[in-house]
Amino acid sequence: MEEEDYGYGSSEDEYNRVYDDDYDDGFEEESDEDPQFSGSNSSSEGYHLRISLYVIRKESLLAAQKDDMQRVMDLLSIKEHHARTLLIHHRWDVDKVISVFVERGVERLYLEAGVSVLDNTDLSSSDSLSQITCGVCFEEFPANEMTKMDCGHCFCNECWTEHFIVKINEGKSRQITCMAHKCHSICDEGQIRDLVSAKDPVLAAKFERFLLESYIEDNKRVQWCPSVPHCGNAIRVENDGYCEVECACGKQFCFSCSSEAHSPCSCLMWQLWEKKCQDESETVNWFTTNTKLCPKCSKPVNKDGGCNHVRCVCGQSFCWLCGAATGLDHNWDSIANHECGRYKDGHEQEVEQARKALWRYTHYYNRNKAHLHSLKAEEKLKEKLLQKITTLESRELETKDYSWVTNGFYRLTRSRRVLSYSYPFAYFMFGEELFKNEMTSEQRTIKQNLFEDQQQQLEMNIERLSGFLAEPFAQYPEDKVMEIRMKIITLSGVTDNLCAKLYDCIDKDLLGPLERATHIIARYRSKGVEKATELAHNLSAKTGILSLYVSPSSNIF
Structure with a gap:
């Protein structure tokens, strides 16, 4: 069979890498519990260690609180309400309570949290x-x-x-x-x-509910699921606050900011991108052809009358003919102290700079939306691929394992999502809004070329993988089916590696040398967004890991 060059090693090498028993390929494993397209929840995690996630529902919330309080009560020999006070003060961080106790002593610990344990006469x-x-x-x-x-x-x-x-x-x-x-x-x-x-029994119940919910709202390791309508669940993360999680209701979100899962964008980048899209992008195509940019704020302005003196929403007046800023005084014939009939050097540079800024935003916006649109279209392949697997199984071919189809589909959707969010990241990474003073123009160009080379290589292989999965291979002869199988397996491994390389480039080459306290991104996980689990309620004495069980029919708040 003729090999194709996918830009990342040979297909035979990639086949051996993907199916090496000692390598965690990050694909879904077929199981009796979930034969569909959900991500695997095994203990190993490809490129990074797996984090510990737990679903907390109404029935398990009190138990979760009591486990943490019991640890503090046992350590300090205090009552339950004193333990709760200490934990609320330290945002339900048991380790922080213990640290303050060891470093500053019990008296300082109590004083800072407002705990009094005097032996008073009843x-x-x-x-x-x-x-x-x-x-x-x-x-x-x-x-x-x-x-x-x-x-x-x-x-x-x-x-x-x-x-x-x-x-x-x-x-x-x-x-x-x-x-x-x-x-x-x-x-x-x-x-x-x-x-x-x-x-007031109603107010007392409200107080009781507030105490219960403080475990979530005051706890940096716990977040409400942001689903709408609210599912009533919360997620507890044991060892990584910068991660993307999936609730039991199916909602995927960033644990740090509760927005939709948006890596490789940092939380700040994604918040700025959402705001920018809300402000500017709904009619961006119309704006580019029917408006001119305000010389003060660079927002597009539409002229709805015959007068060439226009005023932006920011308050700036300017001439529609030349785009230059003006005063407010004007009549039908002219604008006071302004004339633009004579040609002048220099002004066109300002106009061109503002226009370039708009076109730059349009470039990244259109590509982000195009890949999200492709993702929605490709998700409709799910049922078609299941039908193809059924057809192949009915043909009784020599091979009986068709997990390469489901694995390929999962890798396609996972990689496509990464690619779509890489465009908002690039918009801010290589613009001047966030890192203007942290990179020279030459450094910015070098970093941008490095990133875009990897981004385009990933995009090329994603499109190839999408094309092969869309082929009617269930009707092909067996030798042709095996050929498609090899290509899908190879491209699945290639796109997985390219995603990991893209994240590694962001972490080490782009953000690494910069002041990045507000630009920490969720790490790449080959198996995708981590799913929160629901286990029998049990606090391990050795690990201190909290496990929770609730019935599927439990009521929510």
């Missing part, structure tokens, strides 16, 4: 006939109508209740401090719940 043991003066309303009450907090301050139940109600309604229910002057101790949540529920 008011219930006091004489019920004795009268105690409340320090807020200055009325006298029997002991059973007063409440003392862990910090030692004692006030009447009515004053405490009103204080708690105000704080809950203000949205400060997770960390309600004592009423005493300059006391920053956090009140006992159990006492808050009891006092508020006696007067």
Whole structure:
């Protein structure tokens, strides 16, 4: 069989690499549990170690909280509400609590979090006939109508209740401090719940829900799934905050910013790209042919009247004929202090620069959308490919394994998605908006050429893979089927490697030498977006890994 050059090694070498038993190719493995096109969830992860992801539903949320609180309670021998206060203060990071305890001591740990563990006399043991003066309303009450907090301050139940109600309604229910002057101790949540529920059970339930949800909303390792309508799930990541995850509901998103999965774009790049698209791209093609650019903000402006004096939304006035900025005074014949009938050098350079900026954006926008459109079209191949597999199986050919078809489809869609998001990345990487002062013009050109060479090589092989998968190979003779099989296997491995190389180029050659604190990207994972798992509830004493189980029919918030 004649070999083709795919720009990345020989097809025979690639075949051996892909099917080497000691190599994790990143393809899906056929299994009885999921014979469709979902990604594999094996323990190895091709180019990078697998991260630990867990789905947290309503039923498992309280259990997840209690596991973390129990670790702190066992370490410090404190009550549950004290452990919760420490964890909320440290954003539910048990390791951080332990670190502060070891480095600064228990007193400093308690002081910073507002925890008081004083051994106070219980008011219930006091004489019920004795009268105690409340320090807020200055009325006298029997002991059973007063409440003392862990910090030692004692006030009447009515004053405490009103204080708690105000704080809950203000949205400060997770960390309600004592009423005493300059006391920053956090009140006992159990006492808050009891006092508020006696007067307003609905508000007490709201407080209880806020405490429960604090495990997600105050926890840097946990994020709500951003699905719409909301599925009610949250995802917990054990060891990598910069990753892309898939919820049990099927929603894929960036764990860091909760936007759609967007690597190789950083979160900041993707946010800027979305804003730019919302502001400028819906009618970008019409703008390029029917508008002129504002000399101040470079936004396209349309003239809807006969007067050649126009005004941009930013407030800048300019001449429609030459595009130069002007004042506001004008009549039907002329613009005050402005004339453009005479030719002048230099102004056309400013106009050309603004036009180039628009065309540059249009270039990256159109290619990003074109590949996303191709991705949607290719996803419709799924049923057709399953039909082709059924036809091949009915023919009883010598080969019985057709996983190369499903693997090829998965690799195509995975690589196409990477390619589509590489264009917004390139727009910001090689523009002047983010890295203007961090690269010289020469450095920018070298980096851009390096990136675009790899980007175009990936694009070329993706198109080839798409073409072979679209062929009616189920009707081909057996020798032709085997030829298509070899090409799809080869191209699947090639595109996987090229994706990994593209990410490696971004990490080491492009972003590596720069100030990149805000431009960390999710690592490339050969098997695609990591799926969160649901396991039986069990906290391993050795690993400390949280596993959760909920029934599929569980209700959500």
